[in-house]
Amino acid sequence: MSQTVDRALSILPLLAQGPADLGQVADRLGVHKSTALRLLRTLHEHGLVHRQQDQRYRLGARLFALAQEAVENLDIREIAHPHLAALNEQTGHTVHLAVYEESEVLYIDKVESRYPVRMYSRIGKPVAITVAAVAKLLLADLPEPERRAVAAKLDYPMYTPRSTPNAAAFLTELATVREQGWATDLGGHEESINCVGAPVRGADGRVVAAMSVSAPNVVVTAEELLTLLPLVRRTADAISRDYSGKDPA
Amino acid sequence: MSQTVDRALSILPLLAQGPADLGQVADRLGVHKSTALRLLRTLHEHGLVHRQQDQRYRLGARLFALAQEAVENLDIREIAHPHLAALNEQTGHTVHLAVYEESEVLYIDKVESRYPVRMYSRIGKPVAITVAAVAKLLLADLPEPERRAVAAKLDYPMYTPRSTPNAAAFLTELATVREQGWATDLGGHEESINCVGAPVRGADGRVVAAMSVSAPNVVVTAEELLTLLPLVRRTADAISRDYSGKDPA
DNA sequence: AACGGGTGTTGCGTATGTTGCAACACCGCA
């Protein structure tokens, strides 16, 4: 592992917390000012860091451009998108696509509801991992030891009374999801919002992504939303087939 | 400038184009495989790079998290947000906030329209710089030489027949915007969408951000949208006042 | 089974690049 690069990259999370001047960066890195300066300059050349009028440094625009390109070039996303759009067309509800990576789950695509009430989420934003249907689907497929390890490390915020309270409950829930091949979130993140989701599988049968349909209580009840389950599963299976060239059954 | 860091960071745009394996990365960097491996490992440790099942590398999730935090910690954004929300409340239309940085303009906040027809844009996405109202406002405030330099370097895609066709036309438009203190985009990006925007100024009078209201033809005509101009300008001035503590007049 | 081409990985000596220092330049303030 390269020391220089390691130090340079450590600057990024540091600046993510807010702008800082040269001295602060040097201190928090534990290096001499001149060293910090050279690292910052290099980061600056690549646009990852920006210098504002008051001389302080903050994260730069290239970071957004990179994140943007990264998400747009994911092949699952490209393959899945038309299916998601079709599902949105049929149901009118918000449709999400998410992937798991390094203990995080994040949305990589979203087709918005036709109804005026929409849920708050953003592409690239980490998902509420302990409650979201897509998160359950992705974690349920991890090998058992990793699943336990991740579950143990997580926080279990009580967004609502129906949120998953702790690791034990979460693991039980994951076992159920793994068994049945689909997942729900019934008011576990926001009181009035329900979701139904299904997994997308690669050629080897492993879950590579998960999709869900979300709708608020005021539009459809949880029971009504659950009637969409077969449709959601068919869509997920269709994506799996397109992605892997194999039938997921 | 640090060579090691420079090389490591050069990997990111390379991977933004799509996944690549070790050999490809080494080749395109012009270094030995072992060197590339060490750099990739360091990037991996920081989560900027992810290794997929087929061993190839692609950009990692931490990138999104960083971009996310960065945009959320911008102080202009925090100060402006309530004003944007209020404007959305009054008009019902989509409201955007954007900043300029290193030859790019990007959205840093957005409050969505109440109407079902919405325009396509995303926080963190670079703006169509030659036509968007917010882009004109931000570029119009640059010192003249820089403005000319940027205008000369840009592409001028003809999204619609009303798009800005070339640098000369763009500079003329910028002069007008600079003069009048507000800007529009009437169908220059998407045929059916119009925008009106106004600048947010810092204590020194320089433009630090720009905001706009957008609406499709089917909801309000361009003329009707223009009647909102005084309201938009008042909102922008209110943000300027909050941000700088000074009256922008 | 043995082979070959294609990967990714490791250990190591060398020289290159990085480090921290000390001195300087700059700015605002008293």
Next chain:
DNA sequence: TGCGGTGTTGCAACATACGCAACACCCGTT
């Protein structure tokens, strides 16, 4: 004018990142 606080530069000493070469591994082939 002097003084703390910045950010910046040049340089010599050293640590570190470099590329090499050899190895390990996984395929499909003969």
